[in-house]
Amino acid sequence: xxxxxxxxxxxxxxxxxxxxxxxxxxxxxxxxxxxxxxxxxxxxxxxxxxxxxxxxxxxxxxxxxxxxxxxxxxxxxxxxxxxxxxxxxxxxxxxxxxxxxxxxxxxxxxxxxxxxxxxxxxxxxxxxxxxxxxxxxxxxxxxxxxxxxxxxxxxxxxxxxxxxxxxxxxxxxxxxxxxxxxxxxxxxxxxxxxxxxxxxxxxxxxxxxxxxxxxxxxxxxxxxxxxxxxxxxxxxxxxxxxxxxxxxxxxxxxxxxxxxxxxxxxxxxxx
Numbered sequence: 001x002x003x004x005x006x007x008x009x010x011x012x013x014x015x016x017x018x019x020x021x022x023x024x025x026x027x028x029x030x031x032x033x034x035x036x037x038x039x040x041x042x043x044x045x046x047x048x049x050x051x052x053x054x055x056x057x058x059x060x061x062x063x064x065x066x067x068x069x070x071x072x073x074x075x076x077x078x079x080x081x082x083x084x085x086x087x088x089x090x091x092x093x094x095x096x097x098x099x100x101x102x103x104x105x106x107x108x109x110x111x112x113x114x115x116x117x118x119x120x121x122x123x124x125x126x127x128x129x130x131x132x133x134x135x136x137x138x139x140x141x142x143x144x145x146x147x148x149x150x151x152x153x154x155x156x157x158x159x160x161x162x163x164x165x166x167x168x169x170x171x172x173x174x175x176x177x178x179x180x181x182x183x184x185x186x187x188x189x190x191x192x193x194x195x196x197x198x199x200x201x202x203x204x205x206x207x208x209x210x211x212x213x214x215x216x217x218x219x220x221x222x223x224x225x226x227x228x229x230x231x232x233x234x235x236x237x238x239x240x241x242x243x244x245x246x247x248x249x250x251x252x253x254x255x256x257x258x259x260x261x262x263x264x265x266x267x268x269x270x271x
Contacts, residue, residue: 025059056151075151126167196266
């Protein structure tokens with residue numbers, strides 16, 4: 001009898017493992033999900049997890065279309081996106097996987113160290129055109145933003161620009177890595193990236209949300225303590241119908257091992 005039960009359990013595990021889980025969406029979350037997937041598959045060799053980017057909006061659209069099991073998103077799902085899922089008979093579930101700080105970056109040669117939220121608003125809406133206006137050299141500002149399908153694009157617009165429109169003709173980059181590369185190669189450039197993407201090719205500036213009284217540098221510690229103002233949760237979205245297939249992976253991400261990976265990659269754990 002025990003052997004029969006064991007055989008049935010192994011068969012169920014094999015059938016479960018036959019399903020390849022798909023994760024798609026936020027480029028900010030790409031290194032996080034890739035590392036989690038690698039570690040999860042090592043611990044569960046029968047499981048297959050594929051991870052692709054494209055932006056938060058792309059991931060949620062794929063969830064609506066049924067071409068992904070998990071949508072990774074650096075913004076909350078929109079009302080109309082939720083409505084589309086409901087219209088197709090699907091109930092959406094939300095999990096906060098980690099927290100992130102959004103760093104404002106400039107070329108390493110730029111002598112500007114600090115910027116207020118108001119100055120950033122002026123820069124990205126086109127009102128401030130030269131670094132000289134914010135204490136830098138007499139050099140034209142070249143702002144870079146993410147593409148409009150990006151949750152990072154929308155979060156920056158909401159938090160920093162207070163929902164004002166970006167500069168007309170601003171250079172929208174298809175991925176975070178493209179912003180890093182462009183800013184590292186352009187002396188007058190400025191952009192924004194998730195904390196985990198920072199490297200020596202760019203310089204992060206400190207930011208003030210109190211009119212210049214207090215400037216805080218983007219760091220995991222400052223984001224965790226909520227001292228750094230441009231911080232946000234990072235989400236996984238899935239349908240209730242797919243909970244059985246994605247539940248184990250989400251459980252792993254929220255486990256002690258999964259949360260350690262989040263910290264190692266450069267994000268802020270939820271636990």
